[in-house]
Amino acid sequence: MMKKILTVSASNSKNSINRTLLELASSKIKGHAVTMLDIRDYPMPFFSLDTEENDGHPETAKQVRALFAEHDAFIISCPEHNGAMPAEFKNVIDWVSRLGDLQNPMFGANKPVLLLSTSPGPRGGVTNIQTLTQIMPFWGADIKGSFSLGSFYDCVVDGKLNDEKDQELTNVIAGFVNTLSI
Numbered sequence: 032m033m034k035k036i037l038t039v040s041a042s043n044s045k046n047s048i049n050r051t052l053l054e055l056a057s058s059k060i061k062g063h064a065v066t067m068l069d070i071r072d073y074p075m076p077f078f079s080l081d082t083e084e085n086d087g088h089p090e091t092a093k094q095v096r097a098l099f100a101e102h103d104a105f106i107i108s109c110p111e112h113n114g115a116m117p118a119e120f121k122n123v124i125d126w127v128s129r130l131g132d133l134q135n136p137m138f139g140a141n142k143p144v145l146l147l148s149t150s151p152g153p154r155g156g157v158t159n160i161q162t163l164t165q166i167m168p169f170w171g172a173d174i175k176g177s178f179s180l181g182s183f184y185d186c187v188v189d190g191k192l193n194d195e196k197d198q199e200l201t202n203v204i205a206g207f208v209n210t211l212s213i
């Protein structure tokens with residue numbers, strides 16, 4: 032059955048390499064409806080209880096929440112900043128968590144999620160992926176797998192992955208898509 036997959040670019044950089052990786056990954060999905068959410072398109076103030084009390088919830092947070100609610104599965108490509116998720120992505124999660132029920136602040140009841148990351152360095156942001164894998168089940172995510180691409184600029188030339196990494200990504204995407212039909 033066709034599923035609705037939301038791909039999420041969790042970078043606020045206009046030349047995001049994580050967005051490039053996400054686009055390469057989504058081009059490998061066939062037979063499902065794929066929509067991209069780039070957090071750059073949903074700017075929000077820095078979360079604080081005071082801002083929430085004074086100004087309420089940003090429309091952009093409501094829009095993101097609605098997109099999370101209406102999708103069946105997620106592929107998130109997340110940069111690593113000092114070993115953790117970028118502050119802007121965490122900010123989106125914090126706002127959205129104020130709109131949902133507290134048990135499943137983001138994704139709903141255990142929706143399938145594939146995590147991607149890349150960086151110019153050799154580890155490809157894997158420290159952050161390990162953290163996300165541990166905490167995202169508390170956000171209502173069922174983490175199905177992950178893929179970290181180190182040394183982005185060596186592996187992606189003229190917008191194309193080298194053969195070895197391309198095959199690895201193909202396998203990761205195929206494995207994730209398979210879990211959706213079970």
Ligand SMILES: Cc1cc2nc3c(=O)[nH]c(=O)nc-3n(C[C@H](O)[C@H](O)[C@H](O)COP(=O)(O)O)c2cc1C
Binds near residue numbers: 042044046113149150
């Ligand atoms: C504040 C800051 C901290 C960073 N920390 C890390 C890090 O801990 N690990 C890493 O692999 N790369 C780190 N980087 C480099 C990022 O991987 C690099 O900027 C990458 O392009 C971010 O992904 P993006 O282009 O999708 O935003 C850091 C970059 C910045 C600006």
